[in-house]
Amino acid sequence: MKNNKNQSAVSNNGSRSRLAAKIYKYRGFYLMFLPVFIFAVIFFYLPMLGIRFAFTDYNGIKEATFVGLKHFQKMFSMPNFWSAFTNTLVISVVKLFLTTAAAVVVSIFLNEIINIHFKKVVQTIIYLPHFMSWVVTASVFSLIMAPTAQGLVNTFLVNTGVLTSDSMIYFLGDSKWWRFTYYLINIWKETGWQTVIFMATLAGINTELYEAAAIDGAGRWGKMRYITFPALQNTILTVIILNLAKVMNLFESAFVLQNDAVLDVSNVLETYIYYQTFNSGAIPNYGYTTAVGLFKSLVGCVLVLICNNLSKKIREGRGIV
Amino acid sequence: MKKKVVSLLLVAAMVTSMGCGSKDSGSANADSGNANAGAGSETPATESSEAGGDAAEAPSDVEKPEEITIMVDGTVFTQENGQAEFIAKLEELTGIKINVTQPDHDAYYDVVGQTIASGEWPDVMILSSTYYSGYASEGVLWDMTEAYENSDLKARQDAYGSTSVIDGVRLDGKLYGMPATRGNGCVTYVKQAWLDACGLQAPTNYEEYLAMLEAFTTGDPDGDGTNGNTYGVSAAGFVGTEAPYINYLPEFYQDANPSFYLADDGTWKDGFTEDSMKAALTRMNEAYKAGVIDPTTLTNGTADCRNKFYDDSFGVFTYWAGTWATNLKTNLEKNDLNGELVALAPIAEVGTYLDRIPPVWCITSTCENPEGVFKYFIETMQDGGDTQFLWTYGVEGVHWSTAGETLFAGTENEKVYEEGTFHMLENKESEGTQYTKAHIDPMLALVELADDPLAVEPEAKASAELFNANCVTADLVPSTDAMTEFNGDLTTLKNTLIANVVMGEKTIEEAYAQFEAEGAQWSQSIVDSLNAQ
Numbered sequence: 134m135k136n137n138k139n140q141s142a143v144s145n146n147g148s149r150s151r152l153a154a155k156i157y158k159y160r161g162f163y164l165m166f167l168p169v170f171i172f173a174v175i176f177f178y179l180p181m182l183g184i185r186f187a188f189t190d191y192n193g194i195k196e197a198t199f200v201g202l203k204h205f206q207k208m209f210s211m212p213n214f215w216s217a218f219t220n221t222l223v224i225s226v227v228k229l230f231l232t233t234a235a236a237v238v239v240s241i242f243l244n245e246i247i248n249i250h251f252k253k254v255v256q257t258i259i260y261l262p263h264f265m266s267w268v269v270t271a272s273v274f275s276l277i278m279a280p281t282a283q284g285l286v287n288t289f290l291v292n293t294g295v296l297t298s299d300s301m302i303y304f305l306g307d308s309k310w311w312r313f314t315y316y317l318i319n320i321w322k323e324t325g326w327q328t329v330i331f332m333a334t335l336a337g338i339n340t341e342l343y344e345a346a347a348i349d350g351a352g353r354w355g356k357m358r359y360i361t362f363p364a365l366q367n368t369i370l371t372v373i374i375l376n377l378a379k380v381m382n383l384f385e386s387a388f389v390l391q392n393d394a395v396l397d398v399s400n401v402l403e404t405y406i407y408y409q410t411f412n413s414g415a416i417p418n419y420g421y422t423t424a425v426g427l428f429k430s431l432v433g434c435v436l437v438l439i440c441n442n443l444s445k446k447i448r449e450g451r452g453i454v
Numbered sequence: 455m456k457k458k459v460v461s462l463l464l465v466a467a468m469v470t471s472m473g474c475g476s477k478d479s480g481s482a483n484a485d486s487g488n489a490n491a492g493a494g495s496e497t498p499a500t501e502s503s504e505a506g507g508d509a510a511e512a513p514s515d516v517e518k519p520e521e522i523t524i525m526v527d528g529t530v531f532t533q534e535n536g537q538a539e540f541i542a543k544l545e546e547l548t549g550i551k552i553n554v555t556q557p558d559h560d561a562y563y564d565v566v567g568q569t570i571a572s573g574e575w576p577d578v579m580i581l582s583s584t585y586y587s588g589y590a591s592e593g594v595l596w597d598m599t600e601a602y603e604n605s606d607l608k609a610r611q612d613a614y615g616s617t618s619v620i621d622g623v624r625l626d627g628k629l630y631g632m633p634a635t636r637g638n639g640c641v642t643y644v645k646q647a648w649l650d651a652c653g654l655q656a657p658t659n660y661e662e663y664l665a666m667l668e669a670f671t672t673g674d675p676d677g678d679g680t681n682g683n684t685y686g687v688s689a690a691g692f693v694g695t696e697a698p699y700i701n702y703l704p705e706f707y708q709d710a711n712p713s714f715y716l717a718d719d720g721t722w723k724d725g726f727t728e729d730s731m732k733a734a735l736t737r738m739n740e741a742y743k744a745g746v747i748d749p750t751t752l753t754n755g756t757a758d759c760r761n762k763f764y765d766d767s768f769g770v771f772t773y774w775a776g777t778w779a780t781n782l783k784t785n786l787e788k789n790d791l792n793g794e795l796v797a798l799a800p801i802a803e804v805g806t807y808l809d810r811i812p813p814v815w816c817i818t819s820t821c822e823n824p825e826g827v828f829k830y831f832i833e834t835m836q837d838g839g840d841t842q843f844l845w846t847y848g849v850e851g852v853h854w855s856t857a858g859e860t861l862f863a864g865t866e867n868e869k870v871y872e873e874g875t876f877h878m879l880e881n882k883e884s885e886g887t888q889y890t891k892a893h894i895d896p897m898l899a900l901v902e903l904a905d906d907p908l909a910v911e912p913e914a915k916a917s918a919e920l921f922n923a924n925c926v927t928a929d930l931v932p933s934t935d936a937m938t939e940f941n942g943d944l945t946t947l948k949n950t951l952i953a954n955v956v957m958g959e960k961t962i963e964e965a966y967a968q969f970e971a972e973g974a975q976w977s978q979s980i981v982d983s984l985n986a987q
Contacts, residue, residue, distance in 0.1 A: 192938070193571035194592040212972065213943050275758070279750045282683060283767075306752045306957065392752050393691065394953035396946060409942040414697070414713075415933040416588035417942075 528559025631814025
């Protein structure tokens with residue numbers, strides 16, 4: 134028994150000295166890593182100490198008072214919280230699939246353009262909306278979608294006989310239409326940017342494959358079906374998986390496009406936190422909003438782990454974390 | 455070596471001065487303040503500073519602070535707009551070294567929250583009504599009631615008819631902050647050309663108001679030859695985002711209040727639960743259905759409304775009194791439209807406009823010499839003399855001038871001033887425009903400024919006077935734990951129900967059934983907590 138302990142101690146000492154030797158050997162790399170490590174500790178890990186406020190009543194003035202799970206009990210009993218939670222998941226996931234699908238389709242179309250100059254011009258034009266701020270985007274679309282003679286979409290629908298001037302649709306002010314409009318605006322804004330990664334994949338497809346397919350009698354659709362789509366498959370999955378991990382982070386786009394009449398379908402967790410903080414007309418209890426934030430992070434963390442597992446299965450052992 | 459020693463000494467001196475805060479005081483400094491007060495360039499108010507009550511020079515047993523730290527928002531000159539010169543002049547007049555912390559205006563209350571949480575409180579800070587009542591109830595703010603009651607400032611404000619404004623910021627009779635101006639509020643502007651085109655007079659009651667809106671909506675008030683392509687009235691949402699929430703559509707709300715208010719019997723009530731609110735919702739729903747309210751009111755921002763007003767899309771706009779009257783006029787004229795606007799006196803059913811609770815200057819409870827800060831900093835801000843002049847118009851040569859000169863030469867905004875004519879100078883942050891004021895809006899002052907040049911346009915002055923003569927101060931709602939816990943959700947629910955009823959998605963009965971089921975309990979908890987105070 135004593136011998137075993139001694140062996141174990143010797144083995145531990147041995148591995149420690151080996152580790153120390155390795156660190157010494159690669160000291161240059163460790164030295165280079167040090168600023169990153171310090172940065173991560175200061176900006177990512179130390180702020181996590183704030184999680185403790187989720188279990189306290191804290192208004193930023195008096196000492197925080199420990200209240201256990203009180204805020205979580207309140208949170209789970211609030212209909213607005215559950216509505217925001219559901220909206221976050223639904224809006225984010227649908228948006229992700231729609232914008233990805235749109236980006237794939239647009240990429241394939243772009244890839245089919247033969248004139249290189251025209252292709253570049255089109256690419257540049259469709260990238261541009263990505264760089265427009267959400268505030269400006271919301272302002273522009275409020276005007277375009279307005280239920281008045283100044284609203285481009287409604288005027289078009291009236292002029293083409295789809296609607297009458299008395300039945301114009303308030304796209305951004307009607308719960309039935311809000312999400313549809315939101316997805317549409319997101320597709321307009323983000324599709325171009327998302328094509329970058331798909332265009333890179335398409336550029337990497339060996340052109341000999343297309344030549345061989347043409348010799349075998351494949352038309353344009355055949356080439357797409359048997360060469361382009363399979364080549365894009367892995368990239369599509371990677372993009373979806375990587376973005377699925379971020380679905381809980383949704384604020385700006387929803388915040389600038391929502392209004393009082395559509396909160397039941399547009400209020401997401403981050404806007405819920407915002408309203409809890411700034412709508413109370415009193416000094417907010419940061420304990421409650423921290424609890425909501427913590428819950429959101431936990432759900433996000435679970436999604437990351439699920440995506441990591443999916444990624445490992447689909448990408449032959451390559452995870453995302 | 456010598457240079458190094460000198461540098462080190464300078465650094466040490468700077469660090470020491472930064473760490474001092476407000477703290478030390480002494481008669482020697484008071485003297486230096488007195489000596490400086492008379493120096494520097496003369497302002498138009500200098501001659502009558504005696505009449506204004508020069509607190510900085512009055513002999514007193516209250517010690518003058520040597521140095522203070524103040525936290526201010528963007529309503530005080532920013533660094534780009536000559537803050538350094540402004541503070542230098544203020545230091546000269548008060549004899550106090552003033553350290554300024556000025557976060558970004560939009561992020562001001564984030565930074566205030568962080569500063570309070572850090573425990574490193576400034577001596578003085580500006581707070582809006584929400585934060586004022588919240589911080590007062592948590593003991594962050596010094597109770598200045600006694601200092602105020604015994605001050606010359608009270609006499610000056612009472613003499614100028616500002617007592618109600620001060621009473622409006624009292625919490626349970628106590629004063630924790632001092633407004634520098636009235637809160638200001640909105641008056642209803644009507645385009646005179648539209649009234650003329652429809653052959654109407656300015657309305658005096660709701661019936662006439664509604665008839666005017668209908669005429670503006672169905673007729674051709676803009677004279678473009680097409681009937682029915684304009685709206686009567688527009689607003690940024692059906693309910694405001696800050697108190698008083700009914701600011702932008704007062705003719706429809708009338709006596710209704712969607713939030714908490716102090717009733718005549720001295721108890722707090724939730725106005726949303728009352729019949730007056732239901733009647734207001736009915737009025738708005740009917741008007742919206744009739745098309746006299748802009749259909750995009752729900753999604754409008756204030757900038758959208760202004761632009762539509764300038765484009766002649768609608769004719770009635772309830773917006774800020776004072777300077778905005780001039781802005782609306784000049785922007786209409788820029789679009790080659792008639793800029794003449796009628797500022798409506800409140801219609802009979804409205805009775806009075808609501809004066810917003812003004813932001814207040816507060817002294818924190820950690821300030822070591824609050825009496826001194828009140829007397830030599832807060833009180834002098836409204837001394838009716840040189841210091842008030844500085845807070846109202848800024849620094850000569852930087853913000854205003856009496857020199858003969860031409861501003862914006864060669865542009866369509868060119869302005870020529872003769873020697874001796876008081877005028878504001880070009881705004882350094884907004885090229886092509888002039889400063890309109892410093893921190894104190896001269897039209898909203900609480901103390902009479904001696905020899906005030908009142909460099910404001912006549913329409914701005916007229917609308918401010920109309921508002922001041924027809925307003926009451928909104929209730930300051932105290933902060934309670936129940937409010938913190940429930941009011942976020944409750945406000946969201948109320949706003950949603952208001953929008954749903956006005957736009958016809960829910961009947962009033964359905965909306966109030968939902969309110970009973972989801973929000974009535976929260977509302978009652980808040981009312982109980984307010985009445986228990």
